[in-house]
Amino acid sequence: MKQYYYIISAESARKLGVTAFRRGNEEKGYLVTSGDLVTAADDIWSSATRVTEKEAFEFVEQL
């Protein structure tokens, strides 16, 4: 299965319980993988932004 990166809001990250091990913050949200979103509800999916690996690195650098 292919893996993609997504940026989700901090609220969504808390709902998913991933804040302890995913990079991010309240302001910019969190970087997660498609694997993290397997159990996500539709509202999280619909607000998630898919990013490339390059964009994911840029996101992490800006934290």
Place this chain on the structure above:
Amino acid sequence: MIKIKKKGGHVIYQPLSPTFQMQELGGSNQQKFDATTGTWKPNRLLTPFLLRPKLLIQDPEDILPTGDYSNDMVETVWTVKSLVNNVETNLVLGTDYTIDNETKALMLTYNVAVDEIVTITYKSHYVDPRRADTNALTFEWSKKVTTVAEADYKVTLDSGMWNSKIQMSPFKNWGRFAIPVQLKDGDEPIADARCTYQWQWWTGTAWSEDFSERFWYVSGATSKQVMVDADYIQDITLRVKAVAYGDTTHPLYFATRLLRWYGQYQEDVDFLTGKYVFSDSTLVKLQGKVTKAAGGDIKDPAQYFDMILFFAVGNEELAPVAYGEEATISRDDLQKGEPKAGILVRERTCFLPIADASGKILSDDTTILFAQIPTTPIIEE
């Protein structure tokens, strides 16, 4: 002064009932490495792997409330070691991994190479607060972290016209010929610089990459095209091990058996002269021939077969009279009986080096002696 002699007692507590586990969050101990793009899945620099120790304790005497005591563990020691080519090094705390002072969780932010094994070990203690000086519980845990190479591409090894068995007819001029293969990514050939090819031959018990004294070998053992010489091939099996993009965990193979093969044929002998014997006949000429099962005489059969022609008159036993395709027999007693002719045809091997009884190949230091040996035994009737 009066001294009071004291003697202490002990409170005996029932042992605590601990449940320890290492929670693995945000990933697993195995990554995948895509050799085509040089990227890891997941990339731990982006999505780290978290190992969080969890200690649940139940006190049978209910002095301690049942619950999570993970943060009360002490003397926690994490070690993270990398092993590559039997060389062990420690990963760097703060760079390759971090440890949370409160939860004692380890966050791995290190991408493991395909040929690397990272071993993470954990040791910690929990001191029973009912008697702080004794009854420390020790918890240990260990896990290996590895990476497997993965390819989203579809790499194949194209052997073109060659298949797993090649029957080489000695009647065709094979000579020196190449067996080319090509690694492909989808339909596209992969650049040679990103591939390695290693040809091997089957010794009967194992694959060998040593081509010394393999007289059928010409060149190309480490290329995508091996060159061999059919004159020296009786029955060999070759294999190429092909690796694309340095992905040595997924080599591709193509094996082929090269066999000297005469096919189906029929031998016969004709009387050119002397089939009908007259009172003054003294000469017989015999012509041996070999005919392919599919039809057609083989030209110059003695070039490929050991041929022996036989002749006899009347009740005589057939006796060899010539080696080759033709025989001329001059006799003045042909009239004593019916003439009979016979032929024995034996296949020849490829050119084989001649060895002495000890197996040592004979040569004069510069030239090795080769011979073609008849392969089928003479059957006496």
